[in-house]
Amino acid sequence: MAIRWGNYYPTPFYDELIRVRNKPRDAALELCEYLKNLSEKEINEFKTASTTAIQVMGITFTVYSEEEGSIDRAWPFDIIPRIIPKKEWDQIEKGLKQRVKALNMFINDLYNEQNVLKDQILPESLLEHSKNYLPECRGITPPHGIWAHICGSDLVRDENGTVYVLEDNLRVPSGVSYMLENRHVMKRVFPDMFEKYNILPIDNYPSQLYDMLSQMSPRKVHQPEIVVLTPGIYNSAYFEHAYLAQQMGAELVVGSDLVVDEDDIVHMRTVEGLARVDVIYRRIDDAFLDPEAFKEDSMLGVPGLMRAWKAGNVALVNAPGAGVADDKVVYAFVPDLIRYYLNEEPLIPNVPTYKCVNKEERDHVIDNIDKMVVKPANESGGYGMLIGPHASKAEREKFIRLIRRDPRNYVAQPMLLLSTAPTLIDTKVEPRHLDLRPFILSGMTTSVTMGGLTRVAMRKGSTVVNSSQGGGSKDTWIVDMEDK
Amino acid sequence: MLSRVANHIYWLARYLERAENTARLIQVNTHLLLDLPRDVTLGWEPIVDMLSFRETFYEHYDTADEKNVIKFVVTDQLNSGSIINCLANAKENARIIREIIPSEAWELINQLYATAKEDSQSVLTRRHRFECLDKIVSGNQTITGLMGGTMNRDVGYSFLRLGRHLERADMTTRIIDVRSASLLPNVSGKLTAFENIQWMSVLKSLTAYQMYRQEMRLRISRADILEFLLKRDIFPRSISHSVKQLGKCAGELPKSQAFKKKVAEMSGELTKLDTRDLKQEKLHAVIDDLQAALIKIHNTIDETYF
Numbered sequence: 094m095a096i097r098w099g100n101y102y103p104t105p106f107y108d109e110l111i112r113v114r115n116k117p118r119d120a121a122l123e124l125c126e127y128l129k130n131l132s133e134k135e136i137n138e139f140k141t142a143s144t145t146a147i148q149v150m151g152i153t154f155t156v157y158s159e160e161e162g163s164i165d166r167a168w169p170f171d172i173i174p175r176i177i178p179k180k181e182w183d184q185i186e187k188g189l190k191q192r193v194k195a196l197n198m199f200i201n202d203l204y205n206e207q208n209v210l211k212d213q214i215l216p217e218s219l220l221e222h223s224k225n226y227l228p229e230c231r232g233i234t235p236p237h238g239i240w241a242h243i244c245g246s247d248l249v250r251d252e253n254g255t256v257y258v259l260e261d262n263l264r265v266p267s268g269v270s271y272m273l274e275n276r277h278v279m280k281r282v283f284p285d286m287f288e289k290y291n292i293l294p295i296d297n298y299p300s301q302l303y304d305m306l307s308q309m310s311p312r313k314v315h316q317p318e319i320v321v322l323t324p325g326i327y328n329s330a331y332f333e334h335a336y337l338a339q340q341m342g343a344e345l346v347v348g349s350d351l352v353v354d355e356d357d358i359v360h361m362r363t364v365e366g367l368a369r370v371d372v373i374y375r376r377i378d379d380a381f382l383d384p385e386a387f388k389e390d391s392m393l394g395v396p397g398l399m400r401a402w403k404a405g406n407v408a409l410v411n412a413p414g415a416g417v418a419d420d421k422v423v424y425a426f427v428p429d430l431i432r433y434y435l436n437e438e439p440l441i442p443n444v445p446t447y448k449c450v451n452k453e454e455r456d457h458v459i460d461n462i463d464k465m466v467v468k469p470a471n472e473s474g475g476y477g478m479l480i481g482p483h484a485s486k487a488e489r490e491k492f493i494r495l496i497r498r499d500p501r502n503y504v505a506q507p508m509l510l511l512s513t514a515p516t517l518i519d520t521k522v523e524p525r526h527l528d529l530r531p532f533i534l535s536g537m538t539t540s541v542t543m544g545g546l547t548r549v550a551m552r553k554g555s556t557v558v559n560s561s562q563g564g565g566s567k568d569t570w571i572v573d574m575e576d577k
Numbered sequence: 578m579l580s581r582v583a584n585h586i587y588w589l590a591r592y593l594e595r596a597e598n599t600a601r602l603i604q605v606n607t608h609l610l611l612d613l614p615r616d617v618t619l620g621w622e623p624i625v626d627m628l629s630f631r632e633t634f635y636e637h638y639d640t641a642d643e644k645n646v647i648k649f650v651v652t653d654q655l656n657s658g659s660i661i662n663c664l665a666n667a668k669e670n671a672r673i674i675r676e677i678i679p680s681e682a683w684e685l686i687n688q689l690y691a692t693a694k695e696d697s698q699s700v701l702t703r704r705h706r707f708e709c710l711d712k713i714v715s716g717n718q719t720i721t722g723l724m725g726g727t728m729n730r731d732v733g734y735s736f737l738r739l740g741r742h743l744e745r746a747d748m749t750t751r752i753i754d755v756r757s758a759s760l761l762p763n764v765s766g767k768l769t770a771f772e773n774i775q776w777m778s779v780l781k782s783l784t785a786y787q788m789y790r791q792e793m794r795l796r797i798s799r800a801d802i803l804e805f806l807l808k809r810d811i812f813p814r815s816i817s818h819s820v821k822q823l824g825k826c827a828g829e830l831p832k833s834q835a836f837k838k839k840v841a842e843m844s845g846e847l848t849k850l851d852t853r854d855l856k857q858e859k860l861h862a863v864i865d866d867l868q869a870a871l872i873k874i875h876n877t878i879d880e881t882y883f
Binding site: 148326335336338339343344345346347349350361362363364365366 | 669674691831
């Protein structure tokens, strides 16, 4: 027997499956028992089967390297699932809905009355320096007041088991296709595990997405024309764009497929001629959306798209300018925003965050930089971060200079001891750090994925889970333990 | 359907068909050479000509021997028309439209490319060549079958068949042209055993041997083979069959007047053709005309839809 739980030491971290050495958590009992009885040969067979499934299904992400240009890498996947009991998940789900509701109200307020500034909940100076605030959006209220229709919030757990929101992704959050495909891979290679648990299904995401998108159509027609706008095959998330379009039966378009006419109507070029488009699920950043309005040299966008959107002739999902709320400095204010807009206490806490723009907090960060994770306000994908405890002296000093030069652009958080889960390394299990990205859809109703995408830092001790930096993933099971 | 998507479907089909036909060609040449007497130096150069690679080939290689030609035609990255590049292009096109084609088809195309890449060393050895190339032929057959069995019969499917049949017709003209030109010219009536084998190889390049026998029930003769490959639409790799399919596709597509007209012109040319009267030079001229007609059809499709 290859997996011996007696040799697995979860401490000092919170482990998702193992409570203390040799003692699985209740929800993981069956799974651990099952894994324990696998021979090394069986484990290798499972690993091969999952790798083959991933290759055959073409689940890839694109990485850029100078030598090879853009290459497709198979999605790194660990076959041991992460389990969360439904009872716990129900609370998280409520907290996420609450959070996204407040965020949407905040964005709409910011582009209209700006009460949040007048009431001094948020300092006005933050807005002036926000890269993602778009003055072009002032005075606009999109249908149902929703700006961030699709939100991916990253959750982490500390050593005490408390779940925090680490960040919100409100621009073009990605990863949901990997969540769906991970489940498919698990069903292909591990069907017998599904008999032991009541695992809640996640398959309905594409149809929920479709329903939400069609609710946004400005034309009240039976079947609105919905398209997914992708930057193209060299984008790291292209697999996902194509996947979602396919699952929804929507057209996958690139900028050059679309054209905006003098009446500010968006059309796509088809073999029969031009066809009107109602809803664009865009996976292109704001700056590249429309060369008329933003970057003039953008080859990815559609000239006139902002005109059409402002005229209310087309829905853009997420709305341009929604990113103003996923700024890492705004993040620090989210608990206040929840209290302000909803008059409720936040159900999921924020990770304590120091805003370098504030002198006292900045000094604290600089004094304790070896214990801090420093993040630029507007980067994603784990780029441009400093992980204090692991960084060299030179790197720390470089970040101190960066913070002093542009304090608005940096926040810092104490290094969290992220939770771990047993992960197969060769044929042995070792603890690896992970996080969780659920996706929240906001339309006429709000829905949250059952679980989300669990990302794992495959390198020992590492907490960087981004796939572009050596991260992998696991299937995430929300299991109903009451219903056994 | 988006114009860009139609364009990708069309090229996906063309690249797959090209890879398959190229693999067939090499299979048959390999077998043919084993059957020929040692002093006959038919060799591998005709393959290079057949695929219009002469110029590029001699930029990179000195002699058209077996090793060089196989490498160049099958695995060479420098040759844009090599099988591996055709499959890579097919895969790229498929990747861009993976939400349109059945996901199983994408998986198969992806796998076919991966397999061909894995085999890129072993395909160079005579011992493994048959097996490797056979995987490519049967791989495309499987993909074709799967798409036929699962795709909606919408315009996308029409563009797929358009690409396939245009490419197939083009490859068939190439095979007839060069293979027949390298034969002893202008012999009618009885053929020697050696010539017989060569004509059989023309048929076999197109998997036409068995079907020819069933349909023509004759001894191998140049005029009959040409009749069969050019004019009998009963055979799915004949020019006439492909042209007929192009006409059908035109009927399924919007805005197809110009396209239909070009197909009708080509069809008319084929009908007029008397295969008994095709001496080598005339055959070559006819083939040129057919290829020109195919190019015109392609250009019309390109202008109308893409």
